[in-house]
Amino acid sequence: xxxxxxxxxxxxxxxxxxxxxxxxxxxxxxxxxxxxxxxxxxxxxxxxxxxxxxxxxxxxxxxxxxxxxxxxxxxxxxxxxxxxxxxxxxxxxxxxxxxxxxxxxxxxxxxxxxxxxxxxxxxxxxxxxxxxxxxxxxxxxxxxxxxxxxxxxxxxxxxxxxxxxxxxxxxxxxxxxxxxxxxxxxxxxxxxxxxxxxxxxxxxxxxxxxxxxxxxxxxxxxxxxxxxxxxxxxxxxxxxxxxxxxxxxxxxxxxxxxxxxxxxxxxxxxxxxxxxxxxxxxxxx
Amino acid sequence: xxxxxxxxxxxxxxxxxxxxxxxxxxxxxxxxxxxxxxxxxxxxxxxxxxxxxxxxxxxxxxxxxxxxxxxxxxxxxxxxxxxxxxxxxxxxxxxxxxxxxxxxxxxxxxxxxxxxxxxxxxxxxxxxxxxxxxxxxxxxxxxxxxxxxxxxxxxxxxxxxxxxxxxxxxxxxxxxxxxxxxxxxxxxxxxxxxxxxxxxxxxxxxxxxxxxxxxxxxxxxxxxxxxxxxxxxxxxxxxxxxxxxxxxxxxxxxxxxxxxxxxxxxxxxxxxxxxxxxxxxxxxxxxxxxxxxxxxxxxxxxxxxxxxxxxxxxxxxxxxxxxxxxxxxxxxxxxxxxxxxxxxxxxxxxxxxxxxxxxxxxxxxxxxxxxxxxxxxxxxxxxxxxxxxxxxxxxxxxxxxxxxxxxxxxxxxxxxxxxxxxxxxxxxxxxxxxxxxxxxxxxxxxxxxxxxxxxxxxxxxxxxxxxxxxxxxxxxxxxxxxxxxxxxxxxxxxxxxxxxxxxxxxxxxxxxxxxxxxxxxxxxxxxxxxxxxxxxxxxxxxxxxxxxxxxxxxxxxxxxxxxxxxxxxxxxxxxxxxxxxxxxxxxxxxxxxxxxxxxxxxxxxxxxxxxxxxxxxxxxxxxxxxxxxxxxxxxxxxxxxxxxxxxxxxxxxxxxxxxxxxxxxxxxxx
Numbered sequence: 001x002x003x004x005x006x007x008x009x010x011x012x013x014x015x016x017x018x019x020x021x022x023x024x025x026x027x028x029x030x031x032x033x034x035x036x037x038x039x040x041x042x043x044x045x046x047x048x049x050x051x052x053x054x055x056x057x058x059x060x061x062x063x064x065x066x067x068x069x070x071x072x073x074x075x076x077x078x079x080x081x082x083x084x085x086x087x088x089x090x091x092x093x094x095x096x097x098x099x100x101x102x103x104x105x106x107x108x109x110x111x112x113x114x115x116x117x118x119x120x121x122x123x124x125x126x127x128x129x130x131x132x133x134x135x136x137x138x139x140x141x142x143x144x145x146x147x148x149x150x151x152x153x154x155x156x157x158x159x160x161x162x163x164x165x166x167x168x169x170x171x172x173x174x175x176x177x178x179x180x181x182x183x184x185x186x187x188x189x190x191x192x193x194x195x196x197x198x199x200x201x202x203x204x205x206x207x208x209x210x211x212x213x214x215x216x217x218x219x220x221x222x223x224x225x226x227x228x229x230x231x232x233x234x235x236x237x238x239x240x241x242x243x244x245x246x247x248x249x250x251x252x253x254x255x256x257x258x259x260x261x262x263x264x265x266x267x268x269x270x271x272x273x274x275x276x277x278x279x280x281x282x283x284x285x
Numbered sequence: 286x287x288x289x290x291x292x293x294x295x296x297x298x299x300x301x302x303x304x305x306x307x308x309x310x311x312x313x314x315x316x317x318x319x320x321x322x323x324x325x326x327x328x329x330x331x332x333x334x335x336x337x338x339x340x341x342x343x344x345x346x347x348x349x350x351x352x353x354x355x356x357x358x359x360x361x362x363x364x365x366x367x368x369x370x371x372x373x374x375x376x377x378x379x380x381x382x383x384x385x386x387x388x389x390x391x392x393x394x395x396x397x398x399x400x401x402x403x404x405x406x407x408x409x410x411x412x413x414x415x416x417x418x419x420x421x422x423x424x425x426x427x428x429x430x431x432x433x434x435x436x437x438x439x440x441x442x443x444x445x446x447x448x449x450x451x452x453x454x455x456x457x458x459x460x461x462x463x464x465x466x467x468x469x470x471x472x473x474x475x476x477x478x479x480x481x482x483x484x485x486x487x488x489x490x491x492x493x494x495x496x497x498x499x500x501x502x503x504x505x506x507x508x509x510x511x512x513x514x515x516x517x518x519x520x521x522x523x524x525x526x527x528x529x530x531x532x533x534x535x536x537x538x539x540x541x542x543x544x545x546x547x548x549x550x551x552x553x554x555x556x557x558x559x560x561x562x563x564x565x566x567x568x569x570x571x572x573x574x575x576x577x578x579x580x581x582x583x584x585x586x587x588x589x590x591x592x593x594x595x596x597x598x599x600x601x602x603x604x605x606x607x608x609x610x611x612x613x614x615x616x617x618x619x620x621x622x623x624x625x626x627x628x629x630x631x632x633x634x635x636x637x638x639x640x641x642x643x644x645x646x647x648x649x650x651x652x653x654x655x656x657x658x659x660x661x662x663x664x665x666x667x668x669x670x671x672x673x674x675x676x677x678x679x680x681x682x683x684x685x686x687x688x689x690x691x692x693x694x695x696x697x698x699x700x701x702x703x704x705x706x707x708x709x710x711x712x713x714x715x716x717x718x719x720x721x722x723x724x725x726x727x728x729x730x731x732x733x734x735x736x737x738x739x740x741x742x743x744x745x746x747x748x749x750x751x752x753x754x755x756x757x758x759x760x761x762x763x764x765x766x767x768x769x770x771x772x773x774x775x776x777x778x779x780x781x782x783x784x785x786x787x788x789x790x791x792x793x794x795x796x797x798x799x800x801x802x803x804x805x806x807x808x809x810x811x812x813x814x815x816x817x818x819x820x821x822x823x824x825x826x827x828x829x830x831x832x833x834x835x836x837x838x839x840x841x842x843x844x845x846x847x848x849x850x851x852x853x854x855x856x857x858x859x860x861x862x863x864x865x866x867x868x869x870x871x872x873x874x875x876x877x878x879x880x881x882x883x884x885x886x887x888x889x890x891x892x893x894x895x896x897x898x899x900x901x902x903x904x905x906x907x908x909x910x911x912x913x914x915x916x917x918x919x920x921x922x923x924x925x926x927x928x929x930x931x932x933x934x935x936x937x938x939x940x941x942x943x944x945x946x947x948x949x950x951x952x953x954x955x
Contacts, residue, residue, distance in 0.1 A: 028774065028787070028788025029774070029775075029788075030770070030773050030774050031773070031774055031775035032706050032707070032772075032773040032774075032775065033773055040706070042702070043702050043703060043705065043706050044706075046700060046702055046703055047697065047703050047706070050696065050697050050700055050703060051693070051697060054693040054696055054697070057657060057689075057693075058689050058690070058693050061657075061660060061661075061664075061685065061689050062686070062689065064661075064664050065664060065682065065685050065686065068664055068665075068667045068668050069667055069672055069674075069682060072603070072667055072668060072669060072670050072671065072672045073672050073674065074604075074671040074672055074673045074674075079669070080669050081604075081605075081669060081670065081671055082605070082669040083604055083605045083606065083670070083671075084605075084606055085605070085606070085608075085669055086605075086606035086607060086608050086609070086610065087608065087609055087610070087611070087612075091665070092609050092612050092658075092662075095657065095658055095661040095662075096612070096654065096658055099653060099654045099657040099658070100654050103650045103651055103653060103654055103696075106647075106650050106696065106699075106700070107647040107650060107651075109700065110643055110646040110647050110650065110699070110700045110701070111643045111647065113700060113701070113702040114639045114640075114642050114643035114646060114700075114701045114702060115639040115640075115643070116702075117701075117702035117705075118638070118639040118642075119636070119705065120636065120638065120639075121639075173470075173472050173473035173478050174470060174472065174473065174569065176634060176708070176709055176777075178775075178777070180706060180775040181775075183705070183706075184634070184702065184704070184705020184706045184708075185634050185705055185706075185708060185709070186634055186636055186705070187632070187634050187635050187636065189569065189570070189635075190472065190563040190564075191563055191564070192570075192636075194635075194636040195636070207775055207787070209775070209777055210777065211708065211709040211710060211777040211778075212470075212709055212777075213397070213465065213466050213470075213473065213778075213779045214473060215464075215473060215478055216393055216394060216397075216464075218397075218779065218780070218781075219393075219779075219780040219781045219782045219783065220782070222784075281564075282563050282564045284564070
């Protein structure tokens, strides 16, 4: 490799790394690495554990690659040369066995964590959970609070340290419901009702979005997940219950029409079984 | 209904995509012209330029010689690579510029078509094209055969691939492309949400190319099983042939699933059926299962031959036998089997339940074991070898580094609870580019550089190859490491716009610079081709064995003659050519030539593909009469070809002797 080219390459890398770092440190959140909910926290712990475990293989591979390639370079005639040495049962067994053991460990982790962090599994807590029904529409999120008889668009309020049972469906192409700082995503599908159990551990406003392409307005399918104290949450519920907008079947049908970048709004819920109706709509012949 | 179905003058693109389309067509045309001119000048045919087209037709387009078909595959795949990279550039440009109050350079719908086309093209028309190109070039030579099992079917497969490619490019100018992502999940891809012709273009371009791939898979499966040189038992086959055998088994099992799935989606769209619709009993989740039951093996279809290339490259450039041959074979077999047991990891988030998710997660992680074994075996092939750092070997080292990272992130995502947080984000996008670029693309580049002299008779320029390599590796890191971080920051894939407050723009800029560095690498590769052709006299391969090779393809002259071997070689062990060189029996003293049978050229593959193109086009635009005509055309061509007994000719022993003495006298055509 020629020298000027090498210099250009190095400068480019350093420059890019510098720019990247500057922009990264500019006060922005790395949502997955900064969890604000119990599930997201456990998922992060899992991510860290698995990454460290993988280093058991990755680091030796890197070291072996560089040292072997360098030591046995053709110009190094002092290195041993055995052109016909092509197998060794002991070391081959070793590298079937070591990755196998590692994967065995990972498998145990996978099995346990899949059950512990199953999104369908209700969370244990001494506080009673609240249920929030989620409907993905073209192109906004509708949140229905059946117990509080309210609904909201593109905003989901929830109390901290309280388990939230999201039940999720879609009256639109498939979407994926995701609040990274609270926990992982689950698909929203028409005619189906999926579940996601999350619990915020800190007050704050967190980004929520769809992670699955759903047509023209896909990138606008963002919402705010606002976790607040029980008191503040109750205040919000009370104010929403006084909302002049009423979510009836007719109003829902109007809301479900394709529209983009809808502002946050709240409704009082006129029809308690609205969610079931949305799911069942696709079951009828 | 009009005689032209849905096709009206309004179908012609007028938006920015039309301009992009024209630019693409112009680039493709210019490169194609360059290639043709290059080939013409290489073969000293300037004086016969008038007959150039005729020459192209009779020497290349209608040829049934797998080496020529292989070259045509690679030329087309390279053209499509340029389009795919142009698409990647547009995606990055949009994501860098479309922040906050700005909405970037291209409209949403166009952006969605661009990334859908990028994925479709890169997998079906670049990776698959390069793969079948390399397989065509090398598999017959490596097994000591003169041809493939079904030479005509091979040509038809290639032309079906070309027809699919023509169709997907036509969508730039007439109509539109799918805006649904490269796998077109329903219900988004159903009529209710995508009423235009875009999804139909997607269906029919890959349906036609996919049938070509299936036929090719069967062809090479039979070729490898039935046409090996005497003495080459399965356990004496070169590792590249083993990897192709496994890959072709996957093609034979996986591609029918794709064909059936696409057919069902087409029925939904054209005839109003309800296989995958949301309502009326349709089940989109079934589609997602089926498409990944093809899609996951597809990943291994692409990567296994790349593993095979590296097995050849590492042994040759380390001047040492491949370490752990048996382990390698078992590892390939294990990967092949396991690749059909993991498809659900593409949608852990669909809510299958903990037991199901855990099972598929574990099976996915298990694949890392045989893959890791292969990496260690390659490293120990270098151990106590004499490692020459030629370009193919550089691609190998780059591959180990990037692929290991990709493997690690792959194992991370195999754990469902981690996947929930990174699924469908740019983290996932970074992971699969890590595997596809670092694994598949680097592997094929290594293979093309390694076998280039065998096909063309001269080596490629090393220095420019190295520049290209460094651009690709550095560009790759710049383009995809930011995407890992962006994914963790909560950036989903396929977003055409985001808020400035997310703080993603800086990383998108870095990623965009990465794409430019990769584009520079491609520029070096094009330059490398031009420089190498011009300076070929200095890099001639006069021995037929430029790298001190080990396998049979290096025992014949370079460029390999159209009949591959004058005398079918006998094989007594692995690395047969290395053994011949060690024992001093490279070529026998007074060879006894025999008459050999070779396939005649045939244009029927082109005709079939032309009708298939018309068939696809007519189904996209609902021009039903044309569909019937085209289908009848395909059937007629098949009957004509299959009832023709005069498809071979004899190359007499005398003629063979004359050609061979010419070869040995000149060393090589220069």
